[in-house]
Amino acid sequence: MTKQKFDAVVVGAGMxxxxxxxxxxxxxxxxxxxxxxxxPGSKNVQGAILYANMLETxxxxxxDDAPLERxxxxxxxxLMDDTxxxxxxxxxxxxxxxxxxxxxxIRAQFDRWFSRRVREAxxxxxxxxxxxxxxxxxRGKVIGVRTDRSGDIIHAEVVVLAEGVNGLLGxxxxxxxxxxxxxxxxxxxxxxxxPEEIIAERFGLTGDxxxxxxxxxxxxxxxxxxxFLYTNKESVxxxxxxxxxxxxxxxxxxxxLLDSFKDHPSIRPLLAGSEIKEYAAHLIPEGGYRAIPQLxxxxxxxxxxxxxxxxxxxxxxxxxxxxxxxxAGEAISIIKSQxxxxxPENLSLYKAMLDKSFVVKDLKKYKDMPALLHxxxxxxxxxxxxxxxxxxxxxxxVDGTPKTEKEKxxxxxxxxxxxxxxLFSDAVRFALAWR
Amino acid sequence: MHIVVCIKQVPDSxxxxxxxxxxxxxxxxxxxxxxxxxxxxxxxxxxxxxxxGGEVTVLAMGPPMAEEALRKAxxxxxxxxxxxxxxxxxxxxxxxTSFALSQAIAQIxxxxxVPDIVFTGKQTIDGDTAxxxxxxxxxxxxxxxxxxxxITSIDLSxxxxxxxxxxxxxxxxxxxxxxxxxxxxxxKTVIRRGSLDDxxxxxxSAIVKWSAAEAGIxxxxxxxxxGSPTVVKRVFAPTPREKKAVQxxxxxxxxxxxxxEVVACIFTHQPTxxxxxxxxxxx
Numbered sequence: 236m237t238k239q240k241f242d243a244v245v246v247g248a249g250m251x252x253x254x255x256x257x258x259x260x261x262x263x264x265x266x267x268x269x270x271x272x273x274x275p276g277s278k279n280v281q282g283a284i285l286y287a288n289m290l291e292t293x294x295x296x297x298x299d300d301a302p303l304e305r306x307x308x309x310x311x312x313x314l315m316d317d318t319x320x321x322x323x324x325x326x327x328x329x330x331x332x333x334x335x336x337x338x339x340x341i342r343a344q345f346d347r348w349f350s351r352r353v354r355e356a357x358x359x360x361x362x363x364x365x366x367x368x369x370x371x372x373x374r375g376k377v378i379g380v381r382t383d384r385s386g387d388i389i390h391a392e393v394v395v396l397a398e399g400v401n402g403l404l405g406x407x408x409x410x411x412x413x414x415x416x417x418x419x420x421x422x423x424x425x426x427x428x429x430p431e432e433i434i435a436e437r438f439g440l441t442g443d444x445x446x447x448x449x450x451x452x453x454x455x456x457x458x459x460x461x462x463f464l465y466t467n468k469e470s471v472x473x474x475x476x477x478x479x480x481x482x483x484x485x486x487x488x489x490x491x492l493l494d495s496f497k498d499h500p501s502i503r504p505l506l507a508g509s510e511i512k513e514y515a516a517h518l519i520p521e522g523g524y525r526a527i528p529q530l531x532x533x534x535x536x537x538x539x540x541x542x543x544x545x546x547x548x549x550x551x552x553x554x555x556x557x558x559x560x561x562x563a564g565e566a567i568s569i570i571k572s573q574x575x576x577x578x579p580e581n582l583s584l585y586k587a588m589l590d591k592s593f594v595v596k597d598l599k600k601y602k603d604m605p606a607l608l609h610x611x612x613x614x615x616x617x618x619x620x621x622x623x624x625x626x627x628x629x630x631x632x633v634d635g636t637p638k639t640e641k642e643k644x645x646x647x648x649x650x651x652x653x654x655x656x657x658l659f660s661d662a663v664r665f666a667l668a669w670r
Numbered sequence: 671m672h673i674v675v676c677i678k679q680v681p682d683s684x685x686x687x688x689x690x691x692x693x694x695x696x697x698x699x700x701x702x703x704x705x706x707x708x709x710x711x712x713x714x715x716x717x718x719x720x721x722x723g724g725e726v727t728v729l730a731m732g733p734p735m736a737e738e739a740l741r742k743a744x745x746x747x748x749x750x751x752x753x754x755x756x757x758x759x760x761x762x763x764x765x766x767t768s769f770a771l772s773q774a775i776a777q778i779x780x781x782x783x784v785p786d787i788v789f790t791g792k793q794t795i796d797g798d799t800a801x802x803x804x805x806x807x808x809x810x811x812x813x814x815x816x817x818x819x820x821i822t823s824i825d826l827s828x829x830x831x832x833x834x835x836x837x838x839x840x841x842x843x844x845x846x847x848x849x850x851x852x853x854x855x856x857x858k859t860v861i862r863r864g865s866l867d868d869x870x871x872x873x874x875s876a877i878v879k880w881s882a883a884e885a886g887i888x889x890x891x892x893x894x895x896x897g898s899p900t901v902v903k904r905v906f907a908p909t910p911r912e913k914k915a916v917q918x919x920x921x922x923x924x925x926x927x928x929x930x931e932v933v934a935c936i937f938t939h940q941p942t943x944x945x946x947x948x949x950x951x952x953x
Binding site: 239267359360361363364382384385386387389512 | 687745863864865866867869870873874
C-alpha cells in the first residue's frame with residue numbers, strides 16, 4: 236500500500252465541499268475530495284434555487300456551461316388556509332437581466348457540473364467512497380481520514396468537513412453534537428414532469444423565465460413549516476418541510492402533508508396532468524445562529540449544512556454553503572502559503588473571515604426567529620393565515636352588508652382569536668426577531 | 671498473462687422513461703451504467719489476474735462520455751483502459767461493432783501484449799443480441815466459449831482453460847486451449863469493491879483514447895452506419911396488455927377435468943388455433 240498524503244481532504248461533494256475543493260485546488264493545493272454517492276449530486280437534495288452571486292465569486296463564467304433550468308422573474312408568497320391562499324406576488328422585468336440573480340437548478344445535474352470544474356481545477360475526486368472516521372494523533376490533531384475502501388489511512392494537513400446536516404465524522408469525533416430535533420426540518424419533495432409549453436402557459440412565462448411559490452399556513456397543520464413550488468424547464472419541484480421536533484410531537488407524516496399540499500385547490504390546477512418523476516427527502520438545518528457549532532479545530536474545519544449555516548427565514552442555504560466553503564478554502568490556502576500549520580489558532584482565520592461575511596451577519600440578524608416561531612407556531616401557521624383568509628374574503632365578497640360592519644367583523648375576528656394584547660405582543664415579538 | 675475485457679456503457683434500463691406526450695424514449699438524463707454482464711466478465715478477469723498474475727485491459731467503444739464507464743472499471747482494479755471513440759463509429763450495429771473491437775484488440779495486442787483471454791458479457795442490456803462476443807472471436811480466430819458461468823481452472827504451462835458453461839440441458843464442463851474468447855453469464859460472484867489505491871489510481875490516470883486510425887482500422891467503410899446492414903424500422907413503447915391472465919381454480923378437481931378446462935380456455939381465446947389444430951387432425 237502506498238501512503239497517500241494530501242494538503243487537504245474534503246469530505247462531501249455538495250455545494251460547500253465543491254466550493255472548498257475548487258477554491259483550494261485552483262490555488263495549487265493538493266486536494267482529495269471524497270463523496271459517498273455514485274456521482275456528485277446523486278445523494279444531494281435541494282429544492283433547488285441557485286443564487287448566482289455566490290457562485291460567480293467562485294466560478295465567474297459558470298453561466299457558460301452550468302446546467303441551469305430557469306432564471307426567476309417572479310416570486311409568490313402565499314399564506315394558505317384549507318381552501319384559499321392570500322398572496323403577494325412580485326414579478327419584475329428587471330430580473331430578465333443579462334446575468335440573472337437566481338436560477339432553478341436540478342442538483343443531480345448541477346453538482347456533476349460543479350464537480351467537473353473541481354476536477355479541472357486539479358482536485359482528485361473519489362466517488363462511492365465514504366469517509367468513515369477521522370484519524371487523530373496523540374495530541375488530538377486530525378491527521379487524516381479512513382474510508383470504507385480497503386487500504387491505508389489518507390493523510391491530510393487539514394480535513395474540510397462538508398459532510399452535510401447529518402454528517403457523522405464530526406459528531407463521532409465529538410467536534411459537535413447531533414443537531415437537536417428543533418434545529419432541523421424534515422422536508423419532502425417531488426418532481427413532476429410537465430411539458431415546457433404547459434409550464435410556460437400556466438405560470439405566464441416565456442423562454443427560460445421561471446416562477447417560485449413559497450407558502451405557509453395551515454398546510455403545515457400548526458407546525459413550523461413551509462411549502463414550495465419551483466418551476467424547472469420540463470418539471471416542477473414541490474415540497475413541504477416542518478421541524479423534526481414538531482413532527483415528533485404531532486406524529487404527523489411528512490408525505491401526508493405533501494399529499495394535502497398537492498391536493499390544495501390553489502396548487503392542484505398547477506400540477507394537472509403532470510407525471511411524478513422522483514421523490515426525495517432531506518433534513519434542513521433550521522437552528523440559526525444559536526445552533527452554529529464550533530467551526531474549526533486542530534486540523535479541521537466545518538462548512539455548509541454540517542455547520543448549521545442555513546438561513547431559514549430567507550430559505551437560503553446553498554449560497555451560505557458555497558460561501559462558507561469558499562472562505563474555508565481561501566483561509567486554508569492563505570495559511571498554507573504562509574507555511575504555517577493547520578492548528579486551531581491559525582484556522583481561526585476561517586471563522587474570522589466568515590464572521591465578516593453575509594453568512595454569519597444574516598444568521599445573527601435572525602438569531603431569535605427560530606425560538607419565536609417554535610414557541611408560537613400555532614398562531615403563526617394556523618390562526619393568522621385563517622384570519623387573513625377570512626378578512627380577504629370579507630373584503631372581496633359583495634353581499635349587501637355595509638362596509639363598516641364588514642370591517643368591524645374582521646377586527647372582531649382577530650381580537651377574538653388572539654385578544655388585543657395578544658395581537659400587539661405577536662407583532663412586537665415578530666418585529667424584534669426580524670430586526 | 672494479458673486479459674482484455676470488452677465493456678459497454680449502457681443506459682440503466684431500469685430507469686428509462688417514455689415521454690408521456692410524444693411516446694418516445696427519453697434518453698436525456700437517464701443514468702448510464704456498465705452493462706451488468708460485462709461487470710461479471712470484469713470480475714472474472716480480475717480474479718484470473720489475481721491468481722495467475724498479469725494485466726487486465728478494459729476496452730470500450732462509444733462517445734467520449736463512455737470514459738466514465740472505463741474509469742469505473744479502473745476503480746474495480748483493471749490495469750489499463752482504452753476508449754475507442756470516433757464519429758466514424760456512430761450508428762454501428764453488431765457487425766460493425768465487432769469489427770471495430772476486434773481491430774482494437776489486435777492493436778492492444780501490438781501495444782501492450784497479445785491477450786490470452788478476451789472477455790465480453792453474454793449480451794448487453796440495451797441491444798440484447800449476444801452477437802458481438804462471437805463476432806470478435808470469429809474475426810480474431812479465437813476459440814469461443816459462450817454462456818460461461820464459472821472458470822474452473824487455468825493451466826498456464828499447458829495453455830489450457832476449463833470452464834462451466836450453461837446450456838439448455840444443464841451444465842457443460844469444457845476444456846479448451848488459450849487464447850480464447852469467453853462471454854460471461856451473470857454468476858453468483860460478488861463484484862469486488864476496489865481498494866483505495868485502485869480508486870485513487872482510477873481517479874488520476876488518463877484513459878487511452880483511440881480514433882479509428884489509431885486503432886489501426888484502415889477500412890472505414892466497415893465502421894459505423896456505413897458498415898451496418900441492420901436497419902431500425904421503428905421504436906415504440908408497447909401498450910400495456912389489457913386482458914388479464916385467466917385463473918383456473920384447481921382445488922377439488924381431477925387432473926383430467928383441469929386439462930379439459932385449460933384446453934377449452936385456450937381455444938376460447940385463440941379460435942384460429944383451435945381451427946388449425948383440429949383441421950390438422952391432431953386433437
